[in-house]
Structures are given as structure tokens and as C-alpha cells.
Amino acid sequence: MGLELGGRAHARQRWAARGALGAAGGAVLMLTVTTRVESVLLVPVGVFGTALTVAALWWVLTLRGAARGAAGALALATPAAVLWFFAAENLLWVVVVSLVLWGFAVWAGKYALSSTKSHVVSVPEHRTPAPAKPFLIMNPRSGGGKVERFGLREKAERLGARVHLLAPERHEDVTELAQKAVADGADLLGVAGGDGTQALVAAVAAQHDIPFLVVCAGTRNHFAMDLGLDRDDPAASLDALTDAGVELRIDLGFADTHPFVNNASFGAYAVVVQSPAYRDDKVRTTLELLPELLTHQRGPRLTAQVGEKGGAEAAVIDAPQALLVSNNPYRMDDPAGLGYRERLESGVLGVLGIRVGSAAEAAGLLLGPHSTGLTVLTAREVVVDADRPEIEVGVDGEALVLPTPVRCRIEPGALRVRVPGNRPGVPETKPPMDWRRLRKLAAAVGRTALHHRAPPREEL
Template sequence: MGLDLDGRAHARQRWAARGALTAGGVAVLLPLGYARVESLLLVAVGVLGTAVTVAALWWVLTLRGPARAGAVALAVATPAAVVWFFAAENLLWVVTVSLALWGFAVWAGKFALSSTRSHTVTVPEHHTPPPRRPFLIMNPRSGGGKVERFGLREKAEKLGARVHLLDPERHEDVTELARQAVADGADLLGVAGGDGTQALVAAVAARHGIPFLVISAGTRNHFAMDLGLDRSDPAAGLDALTEDGVELHVDLGFADTHPFVNNASFGAYAVVVQSPEYRDDKVRTTLELLPELLTHQRGPRLTARVEGTETGGTAVVDAPQALLVSNNPYRMDDPAGLGYRERLESGVLGVLGVTVANAAEAAGLLLGRHSTGLTVLTAREVVVDADRAEVEVGVDGEALVLPTPVRCRIEPGALRVRVPKHRPGVPETKPPLDWRRLRKLAAAVGRTALPRQRALSPEAAPPENRTPPTA
């Protein structure tokens, strides 16, 4: 039975690889066969149109007044003109079919490669007794009122937790609330709220060596997503308070003394969110501030010294318009995985820097990691300096102003997070597409599977193991 299932898996893998190669080949040959010489023009127009559109978007962000209006018109007109050209030349259907085939080829290829090797990193689970005196902080305003909508306070109290509901009318120091709860004997701290509040309480839990509970009652819940929790049902996280709970030991990041479970951002975004007008009109405030920020006429000029990179050395990121330092790196090799972290216990920071001087370099960002304007690194420590005594920093979405230089570091395995054993898990991401490996897979799998099946027949068995024929 096991061999039969294994053979079926090999067959699916083989046909997926062959399907990917076939679809990819047809996607390339269709324009060549139908348009012939015009296919080169088709590719050139598509590439040029994409580059001009990205460049126009750069001008939208860096210009003002009539020039910005012209850039908006160019950003809209360019893709429309490309589509019109394809339609006028009777090539639009060719482009559409080729793109569809290429999309299928990429999907099938990743399916085939993921069948040969697992790319899902499983964080070790630690089985520990449920807490006896859990203390939870809940923000009734988070996520548009999820605390009340899902009955989180009542459900938590039924499970024996002591719940403190934050007062919407006055500021409360959640760090001090957590410290006092530990002093009163709490053996678990938890938060139903945004990632900024999560980080502050998580740091107290880590400092005292007690578990931390994440309840996905915020708006985005990035940390909960990367822990594999059910973001659509915050109440499901309370199952961790029972015997069903397990612990994950994950890392915790710090910008100086300020903890973060997700990231610390520097540069344009960090300056924009500091503006008093940002909360009332985010789009208008952003468009008003970005021209000077992106051209270094306003805001800090940053320099980041990245220590302990993949090569073991030091790298310098000079004058980035935006710099993101994350608690473990985000996926960058697949658009479907952007915004996800496959691991939270790798012990390294992720570093993402954007340095763009003009429209051409902005268009070059289409090359992803190979772009000269994009820096992607991992590090043990990042020291961010600036041409001023203080710098704006967004720490898990909270707007801060910190003295320079700002030292970002990571404490590996510092945080014990208690989660339900049964949870959706982190969305599975496919491996980067390797066409050379895909060709070998399509050609070799069928042959490698064959000897295993032949070994089941008496003729294929070694002579000493064959059963003599009966008369």
C-alpha cells in the first residue's frame, strides 16, 4: 500500500514537471510562431511599457502640482497604450494566452518541486502544563471592537484567566500592568490587541521567563499570522489556556530598549506616520510629504551598519529612503510569500533597504533582489545612524523618536509563546522555481520509480530469494 501511494506521488510529480515544461515552452513558442518577427516587438513594447509605468509612479511620488498630474496621466495612459497596440496588431489574444500558460507553468513547476522536498519549517512544540493564573490585557477598540464581538473577555474568564480591559478614555501603561500582574503571581501574560501592545507585554513575559499568549484581536495581526493562528476567529487562541496548548520558543527584536515582534522601520514611512495630520487623512498626508522625503530634501539621511551578515562580515547601507529591520526575515523570493515570515526562531534579523535616486532606478526595482536599489540581508545586529541627534522610528506600527544611533538586535528564543496545538498553521509557500532541476525531475522520476515496482515481481528478486516453481 505504501509503495502504491509512493508511486502515485511520483506520477503526480512527474506529470506536473512535464506539464510545467510544456506550458512554458508553448508560452514562449506561441508568440514566435504566430507573430514571428513581430514577437520581438511585442516583448519590447511590454517591457518598455512596464518600465515607463513604474517610472511614472516614481514621478507621482516625487513631484508636485502640474508635474504630478502629468505623471499620473502617464502612469494611466502607458498600460492603456500597450493594450491598444496589442489589440491593433491582433496580438492581444496571443499575449493573454501566453501569460495564462506561463502562470500555469510556474504553478505546476512549483507544485512538482514542492513534492520532492518540504519547504514548510516546523517550529518545535514544547508540551507544558496549562497556566494556573493567566493574566490577559484586552483593548476593546482593537480591530473595530473584536473583543466584544467575539466575547473574548467572557470566554477567557470562564477558562480561569484574569482580564484587564483597557479604558478607551485614558492612557494606560500596559508594560506596568504586565509587571504588576507578574508581581501578583501571574504565570502567563496575554494580549488581545495590536502588534505594538503585543510587543510591550511580550518583552515583560520574556524578561520573567513566563509564557505569552497572542489573541488575534488587532487589525492586521501579522505576528499571529506568522505563528499560524486563526486570525478569523480570535477566540480560538484561548484554547491555548487549556491542556490543548503547546509552547513555541521564538525570537524577540529590540530597537534600543523598545521590543518588536514584527519590525522597526526607518526613513520615509517612519517620518510620515509621525505627522499629526496622518491619522485624519493618510493618503493626502503621504503624498504631501513624500516628494521631499524621497529626494532627501527633508527627513533624516540614514546610514545603516549591518553586522554579522550571511558572509560573516559587515555591510553598509548608505542613504536609504526606507529601511526595514524585522524580527526574522520576510519572504522575498516569491510574490505570493511577501509579508510572511517562514521562521520566527532563526536567530537573525531581516534587513530590507530601498535606495532609489531617479526614475530609472525606480524602474529597476522590478528586478527584485537583483535590483541595485534594493538591499536584502540578514544580520545579528543593525546600527542605524543619521545626520541628526534623533530619528523617527516605527516600532510595530507605534511612532517613536529615538536618539541616534539606534541599535537593533535580536534575542534568539527569548519568547515562550503558548498557542493551541490545533491551528491553521503558517500558509505553505512554494520553493523558488528552478527550471534546470525541473527538467531533470521530468526526465528522471519515471525511471527511478520503475525499479522499485519491478522489485515486487519474483523475476526481479535476487536468486537466493526466489521461490522455486512448483510442479
């Protein structure tokens, strides 16, 4: 029975690979269905229009006044002109069919590649007893009032937790609250709030080697997403307080002494969010500050030393406009996986640097990781220096000003996270497309499957 199921899986893999290759060939063939000169311009016009649109958006961000208005008009007019050209030449249907075929080719190809499961990495789960004296900090303002809306305090207290609600009218030191709770005997710390608050309390839990509980009551809940929690039902996270909970060992990042569960950001974004006017008018403040920040007329000039200086994998990122250092790398090989971290226990930081000096280089960002303006690396340590004694840093969304240089590091396996054993899991992301491997699968899987067939009865 097992051999039969394995054969069926191999057959599905083979036909998915062949279907992907066939659809990709059909997508290319559609671009040559007519012999008219206009059909030859399909790809060049599409590529040029996309590049010009990105370049125009760069001008929108770096210019002011009438020039910015003209750039905005160009960014809107270019894609409209491309579509008009395709429609006028009766080629729009060719573009649509080709895109549909190409979309199917990518979907089928990733299905074929993912069926091998070679890309799947899961964090080991450990069964441990339920906590006896859990302590949870809840922010009633977080996520637009999710604590009250989902009855989080009531459910946590029914499950034996002691809950502290942060007072809206005054600032409370969550690190101090967590340290006092541990001194009083707490054997689990948890947070219902944003990622910044979670990071502070997680550092205390890691310091005392006790479990940490994430209740996804924030606005975006990136950390909860990468842990596979149900972000639509924050109350489900509290099931981890019972015997149904399991523990994961994951990494914890630090920018100097400041912990982060997601990332630390430097450069233009970190400067913009610390402007006093940003909270009241985010769009206007961003557009007002970006021209000088992106052209290095304002803000710090950064230098990032990635990896140990003199080491085999050391690298320097000079003068990036934006730099993101993350607790484990984000996916960069597939647009569908952007913003996700497949692993939280790889023991390395993810490093993403953006340096763009012109509209042409901005258009080059369409090449993704192959762009000269984009640097994607991993390292155990990143040291960020600048031409000034202090720089703005966004640590899990919290605005800080730190003395330079800022040393970012990762502590592998420092954090014990308790999660429900039954949870949705991390959203499935397919592996990156590898056309060479796909061709081999299409040609070889059929032969491979033969080796898995049961031997004839007379050979048994």
C-alpha cells in the same frame, strides 16, 4: 503499500515537472505564433510599458503640482496604450493565452518542487500543562471592537483567565500592568490587541520566561498570521488556555530597548506616520511629504551597518530612503509569499533597504532582489545611524523617536508562545522557481522511482 504510495507521489512529481516545462515552452511559443513584425514587439512593448508605468509612479511620488498631475496621467495612459496596441494588432489573445500558460507553468513547477518538502520548516511544538493563573490585557478599541464582537473577555474568564480591559479614555502602561500581574503570580501573559501592544507584553513574558498568548484582535494581525492562528476567529486563540495548547520557542527583536515581534522601520515611512496631520488625512499627508523625503531634501540621511563591523558578512547600506529590520526575514523570492515569514526561530534579523535615485532605478525595482536599488540581507545585529541626534522609528506600528545610533538585535528563542494545538497553520507558500532543478526532476524522477520499487519475489 508505502512503496506504492511513494511511487504515485514520484509519478505526480514527474508529470508536474514535465507539465510545467511544457507549459513554459508553450507560453514562449505563443509569442512566435505569427511571422508578422508586430508579434516580435510583444515582449519589448510589454516590458517597456511596465517600466514606464513604474517610472511614472516614481515621478508621482517625487514631483509636485502640474508635473505630478502629468506623471499620474502617464501612469494611467501607458498600460491603456499597451493594451490598445495589442488589441489593434489582434495580439491580445496571444498575450492572454501566453499568460495563462505561464501561470500554469509556475503553479505546476512549484507543486513539483514542493512535493519534495525540502523547503518546509516547522517550529517544534512542546506539550506543557495549561496555565493556572493566566492574565490577559484586552484593548476594546482594537480591530474595530473585536473584543466585544467575538465575546473574548467572556470566553477568557470562563477558561479561568483574569482579564484587564484597557480604558478608552486614558493611557495605561501595558508593561507596568504585565509586570504587576507577574508579581501577583500570573503564569501566562496574553494580549488581545495590536502588534505594538503585543510586543511590549511579550518582552515582559520573555523576561520572566513565562508563556505569551496572542489573541488576534488587531487590525492586520501580522504576528498572528505568522504563528498560524485563525485571524477570522479571534476567540479560537483562547483555546490555548486549555490542555489542548502547545508552546513554541521563537525569537524576539529589539530596537535599543524597545521590543518588536514584527519589524522596526526607518526612513520615509517612519517620518510620514509621525506627522501630526497623518492621522486625519493619510493620503494627502503622504503625498505632501514624500517628494522631499525621497530626494533627501528632508528627513534623516541614514546609514545602516549590517552585521558586526569587520566581520566576514558585514555590509553597509548608505542613504536608503526606507529601511526595514524584521524579527526573522520576510519572503522575497516569490510575490505570493511577500509579507510572510516562514520561520520565527532562525535567530537572525531580516534587513530590507530601498535606495532609489531616479525613475530608471525605480523601474529597476521590477527585478526584485536583483535590483541595484534593493538590498536584502540577514544579520544578528543592525546599527542604524544618521546625520542627526534623533530619528523617527516605527516599532511594530508604534511611532517613536530614538537617539542615534539605534542598535537592532535579535534574541534567539527568547519568547515562549502558547498557541492552540489545532490551528490553521501558516498559509502555504510554494518554494521559489528553480528551472534547472525542475529540468532535473522531469528527467530523473522516473529513474529514481525505479530504485524504490520492491525487489522481485525471487530476490526476497
